[in-house]
Amino acid sequence: MSPTLLFFRRLFRRKLVLAAALVLLSLLLGALLAPWVTPFKPDAMRLARRLKPPSDVNWLGTDEFGRDILSRIIFGARASLGIGAAVVAVSMTIGTTIGLFAGYFRRLDAPVMRVVDAMMALPDILLAIFLVAVLGASAFNVVFALSIVYTPRVVRVVRASTLVVRELPFVEAARALGVSTRRILGVHVLLNVASPVLVQATFIFAYAVLAEAGLSFLGAGVPPETPTWGTMIASGQQFADDAFWVVLFPGIAIVLAALSLQVLGDGLRDMLDPKLRKAL
Template sequence: MAAVSAPAIEAGPGLLRQLLRRRTVMIGLVVLCAVALLALLAPWISPFSPSRLSIANRLKPPGPVYWFGTDEFGRDGFTRTLYAGRLSLLVGVSVVAFACVVGVTLGLVAGFFRRLDTPIARVIDAMMAFPDILLAIALVAALGPSLATVIVALGIVYAPRLARVVRASTLVIRELPYVEAARALGVPTWRILTRHVLRNLVSPILVQGTFIFAYAMLAEAGLSFLGVGVSPEVPTWGTMIAAGRQYVGQADWMTLFPGIAIVLSVLSLQLVGDGLRDLLDPRLRKDL
């Protein structure tokens, strides 16, 4: 008897072309790639060091030398905005990776094994009952403020979102004929989970990953703004906005440019995520 395999995911050049045909998705991709390139090339693009002090040039408005102005210590705003983007992107990618490992594992186990479904689902519901930022603050306060703890805390906060999506999809997939046939053939459970179940969860995981990326960047900025994130000496968009709130009346550029960077990054991720969701969901693709 031939081996049973899961149906292939509909993807390929045709799907990519449909995605790029949408103007909003194209704008999101262009903005996201531009932000990522500027952040990655910060050491070669930025004219100054992010920690360079120049008290004589403190609170200088934007001009030909200091494009984004300077802060209260005379540090170049453009340079610090670029370097802050590197940290925000690093946090976003790390949180998505952490949340995927934890959330996908919990969702698969809860959806495939009936005995473990109720206790895991209750834990997921309990974690999602807390507001994201409050739970993140509590975890960071318990673990101690640092970049690693921010990533772990945000990963724990957003893992339940992914776990619920994976669990709901797994509950449907495990009842499909090809999974039952694989069980009847004696296929090992781990092989069914990886080859027949997880293979068909790539689309929702990918879509949720883009949204979690955006949420993580916003949450990191919020934690840094509240002073419970990374060290204040490390340039992040949140710490820059927190430092600039004291000078809003006389140096509004200190909060303006980091705020614009956050808005552009999060909005571009949301646009890409919406486009992926519309194209990867068969029910939504019929309306396109």
């Protein structure tokens, strides 16, 4: 059996993890194929059908402008999941680099970690709101703000793993053989801290999706004309008493995305940790 097949077989041994992966895959495929799988255009307004309940025409109902909620949820997945993926990419790249240097070079450890501790002392959502308020509401600025918020988490994880790996015999042997520091960090250390970084990436993805929805709901995120799950809830909250579906279904999408990422992250952690893997 190939290593890749064995990896997925162990990962999906638990049915809950498999279900979470299928839910996440469905959301990602819907986001990628949105123009071809949605029954209506997301911005097509039909005021004659405003606030209609779920039916055979509009499976999840319509909003206050008569727009199809299902189509907007599928297109909203593009923005919500896209922002989450971008935050993961940026925070992982910067956080991993800083964490490697802080953990490997003793002189950098103390000053870097003091800055990281100071940043983590601030509430995540308040720091993100402040940054977006200063920079302006746009998808790029939301990614930038959330990347700053979640990079310290990655730095702490990578730094802690690097402190352990740098003292292992194979790293000391590489130093004794005259291997360059760049190669030691890029090959010997990075590959051995990849497991906790991968697990942390799934959690940050979930946090970023929730944070983006919160920022959009508060009006400090993506502009309202861009369909995201958070903007859908924000625009529909005033009609929730008479048309609950305008906030219910976008909320379900947020819960499914965040929960599936959390469960998948737990499954990866349990499988990659030798002690937890034995208990499975």
